[in-house]
Amino acid sequence: MDDHYGWNCSLKPQILGFVISLVLIYAAYRLDQVHLTNPSTILFTIMTLCVLQGLAQFFFFLHLGMEQTPRWNLYAFLFTTCILFIVVTGTIWILQSLDHNLMRS
Secondary structure (H helix, E strand, C coil): CCCCCCCCCCCHHHHHHHHHHHHHHHHHHHHHHHCCCCHHHHHHHHHHHHHHHHHHHHHHCCCCCCCCCCCHHHHHHHHHHHHHHHHHHHHHHHHHHHHHHHCCC
């Protein structure tokens, strides 16, 4: 364990994270190619795999949640995520409003 950062300095967690990421990407790809169930179930499953992929990358590569207190990296990440969510949803809302109001024929 690294005393300064609080996580393991070996390559084992990074290789494990890489393998998990590859498995999740391959699972989503195969699910899309095979079409075993209806499209809404496939979409929900792919979105779930996407969230798991993000969590695996946050945990294994960014080491979020593994540092000791204070958790400033986690706080900065959550703040950045909130700001990005506000910007993206605001942009989508504005563009849909413009499309609805200006593109009438």
